[in-house]
Amino acid sequence: MAFFGLENENLLAVAIVAVIVFFATASRRPSRRCSRCREINREQAVYCAQCGVRLPGR
Numbered sequence: 001m002a003f004f005g006l007e008n009e010n011l012l013a014v015a016i017v018a019v020i021v022f023f024a025t026a027s028r029r030p031s032r033r034c035s036r037c038r039e040i041n042r043e044q045a046v047y048c049a050q051c052g053v054r055l056p057g058r
């Protein structure tokens with residue numbers, strides 16, 4: 001983290017918040033939404049966990 005400048009704690013805090021927001025947004029990205037019941041399934045899911053319909057793609 002030396003390139004942020006250790007004496008500038010505000011800039012470091014902003015950078016940390018930016019990283020947290022980035023990961024939060026990336027993990028919240030809709031992965032496998034069921035077309036029938038709108039259940040959000042995991043990326044690896046093949047069948048909907050809610051209604052059992054086969055998810056599109058892959």
Ligand SMILES: [Zn+2]
Pocket residue numbers: 034035036037038039048049050051052053
């Ligand atoms: Zn479903």
